[in-house]
Amino acid sequence: DTAVSQTPKYLVTQMGNDKSIKCEQNLGHDTMYWYKQDSKKFLKIMFSYNNKELIINETVPNRFSPKSPDKAHLNLHINSLELGDSAVYFCASSQDSGRTGELFFGEGSRLTVL
Amino acid sequence: AQSVSQHNHHVILSEAASLELGCNYSYGGTVNLFWYVQYPGQHLQLLLKYFSGDPLVKGIKGFEAEFIKSKFSFNLRKPSVQWSDTAEYFCAVKWVDTGRRALTFGSGTRLQVQP
Numbered sequence: 771d772t773a774v775s776q777t778p779k780y781l782v783t784q785m786g787n788d789k790s791i792k793c794e795q796n797l798g799h800d801t802m803y804w805y806k807q808d809s810k811k812f813l814k815i816m817f818s819y820n821n822k823e824l825i826i827n828e829t830v831p832n833r834f835s836p837k838s839p840d841k842a843h844l845n846l847h848i849n850s851l852e853l854g855d856s857a858v859y860f861c862a863s864s865q866d867s868g869r870t871g872e873l874f875f876g877e878g879s880r881l882t883v884l
Numbered sequence: 885a886q887s888v889s890q891h892n893h894h895v896i897l898s899e900a901a902s903l904e905l906g907c908n909y910s911y912g913g914t915v916n917l918f919w920y921v922q923y924p925g926q927h928l929q930l931l932l933k934y935f936s937g938d939p940l941v942k943g944i945k946g947f948e949a950e951f952i953k954s955k956f957s958f959n960l961r962k963p964s965v966q967w968s969d970t971a972e973y974f975c976a977v978k979w980v981d982t983g984r985r986a987l988t989f990g991s992g993t994r995l996q997v998q999p
Contacts, residue, residue: 871918
């Protein structure tokens with residue numbers, strides 16, 4: 771049983787399209803995150819939800835919109851995709867409202883924009 | 885701004901060599917410290933963590949790290965690396981008393997172990 775699962779794992783699409791990535795965790799954690807890993811492997815926080823409430827919203831273009839229907843799910847929708855959006859997007863979860871900082875990561879979704 | 889620095893961007897070692905990867909963070913106060921490893925094509929996995937207590941912590945696969953508060957450092961060590969340790973290594977810091985809820989990651993160190 772995968773603890774944090776993301777779909778799809780690979781996504782290839784054209785500029786201007788809209789796409790979504792889904793994430794689910796079965797760890798019973800209360801906080802979920804989206805991180806972006808660029809081509810140089812740098813990891814940057816994008817969003818975080820705690821019990822369906824948005825608690826972190828870093829400087830991310832409005833084209834990115836997260837949605838958390840419940841505390842076990844966090845989805846990421848991206849409108850009008852641009853070349854610079856090509857990256858690996860990691861979902862992660864944590865317990866205790868993220869107090870300790872320990873994260874459990876999904877396997878990543880590699881987005882390629884052509 | 886709070887930041888995490890990993891000074892070694894790319895390290896190449898032969899099998900059985902000893903490893904030390906540096907990690908420094910920019911701001912004092914109470915911190916929780918982590919090292920994550922990312923094997924090629926895989927997700928990040930926790931190697932070890934420090935919250936409090938003994939500043940020398942042991943993790944999985946023979947890795948250990950030492951927290952030196954006065955130097956704001958949390959260096960990762962392994963006495964003898966194996967080819968299977970080839971991976972990207974990330975140091976991460978959680979500042980406990982600033983209210984920032986996310987982990988801040990360093991830029992990563994790519995370790996290449998040659999057989």
